[in-house]
């Protein structure tokens with residue numbers, strides 16, 4: 528932080544000396560908190576594209592350079608050397624665990640993998656054809672009615688236990704949402720397996736048969752989960768912070784994040800992307816026609832899995848996952864027309880002026896959707912997988928927010944454009 532200021536004179540001739548703040552990396556930030564008091568003006572920034580809503584020490588993104596750091600570590604290095612649970616420890620506590628800390632963290636997470644038996648009944652109460660994301664939003668919110676003993680948000684130990692519970696129970700709940708939608712039995716977690724192996728067993732095993740986790744699937748999922756673990760103040764994380772800023776309990780706050788993630792412009796993009804590819808294959812539409820539609824301003828169609836609010840060079844996660852996606856498709860074969868189309872679309876857009884000018888590249892969800900399809904993960908589970916991976920990011924931000932001495936309830940302003948004050952007709 529510095530003692531520099533920016534002097535701003537507004538249209539009404541008032542001046543405000545606004546402090547300039549600096550972080551470890553990233554552009555300087557003008558602290559506009561005094562602007563209204565000094566000048567009577569608000570700032571207007573729909574979508575918060577130029578507004579820092581908080582200070583955070585968790586994740587840094589440089590969208591122009593394609594940089595993503597978790598607690599200072601480049602995502603490329605974490606993807607190569609880490610496990611997902613190590614990344615969880617890093618995001619939650621600020622440091623990679625040493626061997627003993629890693630083992631202890633593993634043990635704690637394992638202790639919490641089961642859910643209250645009534646949660647199974649709760650999930651069984653959903654309609655047979657409910658979308659797994661609909662069940663997930665409801666069930667995560669419902670956890671606050673089961674775990675009363677860790678709901679005191681002013682108690683750091685309670686906050687930590689709730690965080691551990693959420694990380695540990697997410698694979699169990701995610702798989703139950705899927706199993707319910709398929710009429711399959713709910714498996715209990717197997718704590719002899721790794722976090723990701725256990726998830727594949729919960730999803731795909733049946734009690735009547737032995738289950739051996741598929742190492743190709745486990746490796747791919749572990750990587751995808753690391754890449755999705757956090758992404759600073761994206762829509763769902765900001766939603767978690769906003770919900771949590773009122774003092775809402777952690778389960779309710781994370782449920783709000785799951786709801787925000789569901790939208791196709793955010794975490795729903797992986798499902799929307801594969802839906803789009805399927806629709807193109809089934810309709811027989813050409814790549815040229817598809818791209819022309821995406822460019823046509825009179826057509827609401829957008830290429831799902833392309834573009835990003837922050838990354839205007841490339842999405843470093845997409846670069847990592849692109850290689851895995853290509854390797855996996857060569858290894859597994861599978862849904863050939865759809866995979867061929869994805870490859871052609873990727874090539875065609877990367878060479879197209881419209882996409883180059885606007886810096887629209889395939890994003891992480893383009894590749895993750897295709898990988899999930901190649902691994903036979905059902906389409907309506909794609910966003911659930913994203914939610915499972917991002918839970919640690921959400922809860923780390925929620926914990927950080929509660930430790931921030933500057934934390935206040937989130938309460939944006941507006942430009943009122945409705946009717947001027949008028950009298951009730953009598």
Ligand code: CMC
Nearest residue numbers: 791792793794796821829830831832833834835836885890
């Ligand atoms: N297809 C066609 N045109 C696009 C696309 C697209 N996917 N994305 C942006 N554009 C155009 C847009 O029409 C606009 O053109 P113009 O300047 O001529 O008006 C320009 O690019 C800038 O778009 P924008 O909507 O102002 O950009 P944004 O930063 O508000 O939106 C986005 C970012 C990710 C919501 C958007 O690119 C999009 O809708 N992409 C498809 C959905 C998607 O893949 N979302 C996942 C994002 S990554 C994972 C995550 O964070 O959840």
